[in-house]
Structure formats: structure tokens, C-alpha cells
Amino acid sequence: MITKPKGTIDIYGKEAKIRSYVNDVLDALCEKYNFDRIETPVFEDSSLFHRGVGESSDLVRKETYDFKDRGDRDITLRPEGTAGVVRWFNENKLYGNMTDPVKVYYNMKMYRYERPQSGRLREFTQWGFELFGSNDPMSDAEVISLAYNAYRMLGLDNVCVMLNSLGDKESRETYRNALVNYLKPHLNGLCEDCKERFEINPLRILDCKVDADSDILKNAPKPIDYLNEESLNRFNKLKDYLDLMDINYEVDESLVRGLDYYDHTVFEIKINNSYALGGGGRYNNLVKELGGEDMPAVGFAMGYDRTILALAENEVSIPINESIDIYLLYVSESEKDTACYLAQDLRLNGFSCETDLFNKSLKSQFKSVDRYNAKYFIVLNDEDLAKDQIKIKDNKTKEEETISINDLIDYLDIHM
Ligand code: AMP
Numbered sequence: 001m002i003t004k005p006k007g008t009i010d011i012y013g014k015e016a017k018i019r020s021y022v023n024d025v026l027d028a029l030c031e032k033y034n035f036d037r038i039e040t041p042v043f044e045d046s047s048l049f050h051r052g053v054g055e056s057s058d059l060v061r062k063e064t065y066d067f068k069d070r071g072d073r074d075i076t077l078r079p080e081g082t083a084g085v086v087r088w089f090n091e092n093k094l095y096g097n098m099t100d101p102v103k104v105y106y107n108m109k110m111y112r113y114e115r116p117q118s119g120r121l122r123e124f125t126q127w128g129f130e131l132f133g134s135n136d137p138m139s140d141a142e143v144i145s146l147a148y149n150a151y152r153m154l155g156l157d158n159v160c161v162m163l164n165s166l167g168d169k170e171s172r173e174t175y176r177n178a179l180v181n182y183l184k185p186h187l188n189g190l191c192e193d194c195k196e197r198f199e200i201n202p203l204r205i206l207d208c209k210v211d212a213d214s215d216i217l218k219n220a221p222k223p224i225d226y227l228n229e230e231s232l233n234r235f236n237k238l239k240d241y242l243d244l245m246d247i248n249y250e251v252d253e254s255l256v257r258g259l260d261y262y263d264h265t266v267f268e269i270k271i272n273n274s275y276a277l278g279g280g281g282r283y284n285n286l287v288k289e290l291g292g293e294d295m296p297a298v299g300f301a302m303g304y305d306r307t308i309l310a311l312a313e314n315e316v317s318i319p320i321n322e323s324i325d326i327y328l329l330y331v332s333e334s335e336k337d338t339a340c341y342l343a344q345d346l347r348l349n350g351f352s353c354e355t356d357l358f359n360k361s362l363k364s365q366f367k368s369v370d371r372y373n374a375k376y377f378i379v380l381n382d383e384d385l386a387k388d389q390i391k392i393k394d395n396k397t398k399e400e401e402t403i404s405i406n407d408l409i410d411y412l413d414i415h416m
Pocket of ligand 1: 119280305
């Protein structure tokens, strides 16, 4: 038997209903913030992700699904959302004549060749959004508030924004030099990957999962101590806005989110002070890097699958419908045609309806009524139908009424 590939999941039944509900909540929230939905291709030219995410990142070095297509093109499956959205932004030259910010959100499958474990998959979903055009800290605050409110709207109250600033180019450069000088004599105490990272991009060392708890990294200089005045003022202004919006945040001086493209704001959203449900930041250089023009931008990506897990772990009650409106039973073959057209009529009028497709006994059909948790049921029989009548029964109260078959829709409209 063929089984699903490692690190993938089938989404079915209740799980699918929970996801539909989550999608509805997120769509409605994005509408309030006036973000438009975008979907980019599942695969893109490899160079987009390699350049966009950064050649020195673990993601590109070890985790992308890269292959040649039948036309010998280098293709990569989408490992994250930002690069594709920036490619779309540039391809449509949206950086020209901008009068208002461009705001888009996505809900897309991502692909990373990771070691699968709980909350870490090879095919997973991210809900995320990007805001282009504004460098004002109020736009960082808008993006952080959208991310934060998404969790709140879903019923996850104990979330906290972990916040840091890497500063502008000048601040980052000063910090990078300080970090390199600090790390140089300690290199032997770090893992092999970090030694390599030191040569390519030392900032990434701070994100190393292997060395995360080492004193070397704990005592490393922090970006915040190297912010120039302008960057520090900007960071303080952002915190003022977050205070005004009553957003629960903490400054985490070690947070760097090692990607090359971040400047100023970086943030993650944590739940119960433990794992990250998502992260984002400002990336003012990426649009130009990928062929566009200078364009400030800020974004966020939610780990959708982890958020679903968090909903279960925190016992958040989700309003999903696990019942149907009506079940049509029939006594014998002769009432089957009526079941057929009534089911059509009910469904077209907005009621969920089931009838028996197995030619089961009446007793077995009654079992289906309960399995489907039907609110009403009707036992179609020739005697009633000869008089154009049906008996409709409330499955909870067991109250029964005899009505004209032509009044069924009106009856349900009134009673449901
Ligand atoms: P990143 O794009 O790496 O910044 O990740 C943003 C969020 O996506 C993380 O905080 C996770 O919640 C989620 N995420 C990242 N990688 C995976 C994965 N392999 N499986 C499931 N969720 C993931």
C-alpha cells in the first residue's frame, strides 16, 4: 500500500472543519485591515528563493525542495511566502507611483525538507501578510497588531510578541563588527555549522539551534546596544504605538531571526512563553535585492499547523457544525424518488440533508439519523405521500407535525 510521504498530513473531517473556521476568522480579520488576498505559484525559479531567503540560510542550504523540470529549468518548491510576493510586486512594477501602501495576505502551503516532528512538517501551511511602501513605525505596529489580533480572535489569549530591533544599515554594520570581534576567539567552542556561518554570515550563528544554550551565545553582544540614535528613536516610537494598542509584548534582546533581509523590527509571537507560532519583521532591502526599487516593507508569517495544535492544547472551543439539518428516510423503494427530489430541493434552499444511498432497512436508516446528528427527520411513506403530506419530527424533542409536502421549506425556515 502506498502511504503518504514523510512529513505530510491528510486533512479530513473535523480537522478540515476547524481549518475552514480558522480561515474564515483570518479572512474576516484581514478584511478589517484592508489586506487583499494573494496566491503565488507553488513553484518558482530556484534563484528567487535562493536569493530571497539568502544562500547562507539553513533553509536554502539544507531544506529547499530543488529540482530540474523536464525543460531543464531549476525549480524550487515554495519554502516561505515573502519572496514570491515580492516577485509578484516587482513583476507588476507596483513600486512605481505608489499613493497608498500595498497590503496583501496569503494562506499557502510551504515545503521544507526538515526532520519531521510535532508541529514541524515537510508540507505545511503559513498564513502571512506583507505591507509595502511605508517605513513609518506605525506600519510595523499595524502588522504586529494584525498578527497579534489573529491569535486573539482565534481564542488564544496567552500570546506575547517578542520584539527586537536590528536597526538600520549603519547600526547593523557596527553590530556585525562587534559580533565578529567577540566570536573570533570563541569559534572552537561552536558547532561545525557555526564555524561555516562565521565565514558566510555571522549573524546566523545567533539563530543556531545546536548552540542556542551555550554561554558563548548568551554572552554575545546584542544588536540593541549598537542602534544609532535614529534607529533607537524609531524602536521607541514603535513600542509607544504597541502600548497605545494594548499589545502584550516583551523586548527580547537576543532575537535576530537570522535572515539577511531584516532591518529594524524583528518579532515573533510566542504562546504560553514557550514555542513560536509565527514571526516577521521589516525588510527594506529585499524588493531592490530581487530586482525592484528601494521599497520599505514589513511582514509576518504564522505557522498555521502549529496554531491549530495550539488551539487543541489550550482547549479553545471551536464552533464547528457536526450535525445536519434533516435526514430523509424512506420505507420502501416506491418513496425513493420523493427522497431524491426533496433532497435536491432542500439543499438548493440552504438546508443540509442526507438520505439513504445504501437501500438500508428502516431500522438502519434510523441509526444514520443519529450518526449524522440530524436536527429533523422525515419518514417518507406512500400513505402520507398519497395525501401530499409528510410527518416531520424534531430529533431532540421528538415532537412530530404533519405538514403539506409543499410547505416543508417554509416550515424549516420558520423552525431552524
Ligand atoms: P519562518 O518562515 O521560518 O520564520 O517560520 C514562521 C512560522 O512558520 C514558525 O514560527 C512556525 O510556526 C512555522 N513553521 C516553520 N517551519 C515549519 C515546519 N517545517 N512545519 C510547520 N510549521 C513551520
